[in-house]
Amino acid sequence: MERNANLYTVLRGGFPSDLGAVAIETPERSYRWSDIDAISGRMAALLHSFGVPAGARVAVQVEKSPESLMLYLATLRAGLVYLPLNTAYREAEVAYFLGDAEPAVVVCSDSAKGWCEPLARARGAVQVLTLNADGRGSLTEAADAQEPAFDTAHCASEDLAAILYTSGTTGRSKGAMLTHANLAANALTLRDFWGWRADDVLLHMLPIFHVHGLFVASHGAMLAGARMVWLPKLDVDQALHHLPRCTLMMGVPTYYVRLLSDPRFTREVCANMRLFISGSAPLLVDTFREFQDRTGMTILERYGMSETGMITSNPWDPARGARIPGTVGPALPGETVRVVGDSDQPVGVGVPGHVQVRGPNVFAGYWRMPEKTREEFTADGWFRTGDIGLLGGEAVPDDYLSIVGRSKDLIISGGYNVYPKEIERVIDAMPGVQESAVIGVPHSDFGEAVVAVIVPRTGAMVDPVAIQTDLKSALANFKVPKKIHVIDALPRNAMGKVQKNVLRQQYAALE
Numbered sequence: 198m199e200r201n202a203n204l205y206t207v208l209r210g211g212f213p214s215d216l217g218a219v220a221i222e223t224p225e226r227s228y229r230w231s232d233i234d235a236i237s238g239r240m241a242a243l244l245h246s247f248g249v250p251a252g253a254r255v256a257v258q259v260e261k262s263p264e265s266l267m268l269y270l271a272t273l274r275a276g277l278v279y280l281p282l283n284t285a286y287r288e289a290e291v292a293y294f295l296g297d298a299e300p301a302v303v304v305c306s307d308s309a310k311g312w313c314e315p316l317a318r319a320r321g322a323v324q325v326l327t328l329n330a331d332g333r334g335s336l337t338e339a340a341d342a343q344e345p346a347f348d349t350a351h352c353a354s355e356d357l358a359a360i361l362y363t364s365g366t367t368g369r370s371k372g373a374m375l376t377h378a379n380l381a382a383n384a385l386t387l388r389d390f391w392g393w394r395a396d397d398v399l400l401h402m403l404p405i406f407h408v409h410g411l412f413v414a415s416h417g418a419m420l421a422g423a424r425m426v427w428l429p430k431l432d433v434d435q436a437l438h439h440l441p442r443c444t445l446m447m448g449v450p451t452y453y454v455r456l457l458s459d460p461r462f463t464r465e466v467c468a469n470m471r472l473f474i475s476g477s478a479p480l481l482v483d484t485f486r487e488f489q490d491r492t493g494m495t496i497l498e499r500y501g502m503s504e505t506g507m508i509t510s511n512p513w514d515p516a517r518g519a520r521i522p523g524t525v526g527p528a529l530p531g532e533t534v535r536v537v538g539d540s541d542q543p544v545g546v547g548v549p550g551h552v553q554v555r556g557p558n559v560f561a562g563y564w565r566m567p568e569k570t571r572e573e574f575t576a577d578g579w580f581r582t583g584d585i586g587l588l589g590g591e592a593v594p595d596d597y598l599s600i601v602g603r604s605k606d607l608i609i610s611g612g613y614n615v616y617p618k619e620i621e622r623v624i625d626a627m628p629g630v631q632e633s634a635v636i637g638v639p640h641s642d643f644g645e646a647v648v649a650v651i652v653p654r655t656g657a658m659v660d661p662v663a664i665q666t667d668l669k670s671a672l673a674n675f676k677v678p679k680k681i682h683v684i685d686a687l688p689r690n691a692m693g694k695v696q697k698n699v700l701r702q703q704y705a706a707l708e
């Protein structure tokens with residue numbers, strides 16, 4: 198029989214031989230490696246008992262807890278497909294995901310069950326369970342009655358492990374299908390490239406419904422058999438409390454901006470740390486330098502996306518090269534990155550172009566969107582990232598990539614992707630609105646902030662405050678514009694296209 202490619206089997210191979218050692222520590226309690234095995238085993242047995250076919254989706258919108266990580270592992274172990282959803286998503290957004298993915302099992306919080314269960318049932322879910330921030334709920338209650346020993350399902354490498362929804366430029370989210378092999382390849386590469394060690398202690402403060410917190414951070418720790426200090430979210434006081442006994446931290450740039458904004462964040466607090474990693478959004482060179490000055494440590498910036506996991510990374514090992522601010526480093530081992538012009542032909546070193554990637558980490562396509570999948574790959578198999586970058590440059594080695602822009606109309610706010618089209622569609626459907634344009638403007642905390650510019654219909658009045666309130670009920674809070682401007686007409690070029698660059702300049706100041 199072929200080797201079991203189930204990702205859990207790969208991760209399990211990294212657990213230490215002493216399964217009684219602490220694996221996850223929260224401010225309230227500790228979980229041993231044996232608990233991970235047992236709790237995920239009980240949950241997997243429960244999922245298995247539902248009799249849903251291999252490959253069925255398990256959609257999960259719950260607060261972060263160790264049990265929510267166990268649910269992810271249980272889904273892998275049961276041979277089902279994990280579909281995490283941002284807790285900020287509102288009912289209308291969740292309805293779309295459930296309708297598109299048709300999950301057999303849906304897990305939400307008790308407080309969301311009232312609206313989530315009917316949505317899920319109407320879209321074919323056979324089980325709706327709950328899991329709350331304290332790790333309790335109907336899921337854990339039912340799992341407690343199961344046996345802890347569970348034979349992890351046999352998977353082929355191309356079997357799906359997860360579907361991550363990532364917004365589309367048309368405003369319609371696409372489900373990126375990731376296989377067990379995709380995730381394992383990236384996790385094993387990062388373990389080696391970042392020199393993960395069994396005695397590492399990871400400060401885990403990221404949400405676990407995206408690549409960064411779920412895959413990059415948790416997989417790394419599990420594969421290394423390293424302990425995680427597990428906090429529900431970024432909290433600077435808590436971070437300052439735990440950092441002195443941690444060795445590794447990952448965050449989006451906002452995490453570093455917020456740490457630096459606290460004078461208690463000092464060299465002494467970081468004395469035990471060996472690595473700070475940043476990604477998901479551009480790290481400003483100023484932040485990189487201020488961090489160096491304050492702590493004596495150099496943030497390692499890497500670059501990736503939902504469809505591919507991590508693509509490039511500045512080196513951890515100085516023998517491989519320096520960490521250069523403003524760059525995201527060379528392609529990770531086993532992957533190839535190229536920068537091309539509009540006709541997919543590579544451009545020279547130092548010339549900006551479209552970033553494309555190939556490698557075992559690259560996803561299997563968009564869920565039920567073969568056409569879209571074809572569009573995003575070149576004929577010879579390169580994935581189009583939608584990012585604009587350049588290789589090399591002044592005083593930068595030729596294999597180092599710098600991300601200098603995006604061809605996709607995308608705003609990244611505090612590490613969350615916001616697609617203007619999605620918000621524009623909601624605003625344009627509001628009474629009195631002729632049209633709108635949503636842009637990202639610089640923001641000291643979130644990197645970019647969402648701003649909307651609205652043109653009312655002739656004779657109509659629009660009230661920015663009322664629009665903001667309506668948007669809050671329709672969209673996740675991080676997508677709601679921080680500021681709304683009402684103007685007479687949008688600037689357009691000769692082709693009739695809205696000139697967002699003009700708007701970005703005009704409305705750059707938030708105040």
Ligand code: MLC
Binds near residue numbers: 452
């Ligand atoms: C929260 N708010 C945001 C926001 N997060 N606004 C804009 N952008 C964001 N990211 C707003 C809320 O709407 C609310 O406003 C107010 O801030 C307080 O909300 P909160 O929930 O208390 O915020 P906070 O806990 O401070 O969260 C901020 C944050 C969080 C930066 C800690 O957004 C975060 O953890 N981001 C990480 C995202 C991440 O993990 N990305 C990885 C994607 S993977 P109001 O008005 O409602 O009160 C990926 C691939 C890769 O990209 O390469 O890694």
Ligand code: AMP
Binds near residue numbers: 498
């Ligand atoms: P997501 O679709 O949420 O996975 O977001 C992926 C996108 O985040 C990438 O296509 C980039 O635009 C952006 N991104 C991730 N890491 C970085 C980085 N270090 N610098 C600049 N942009 C980044």
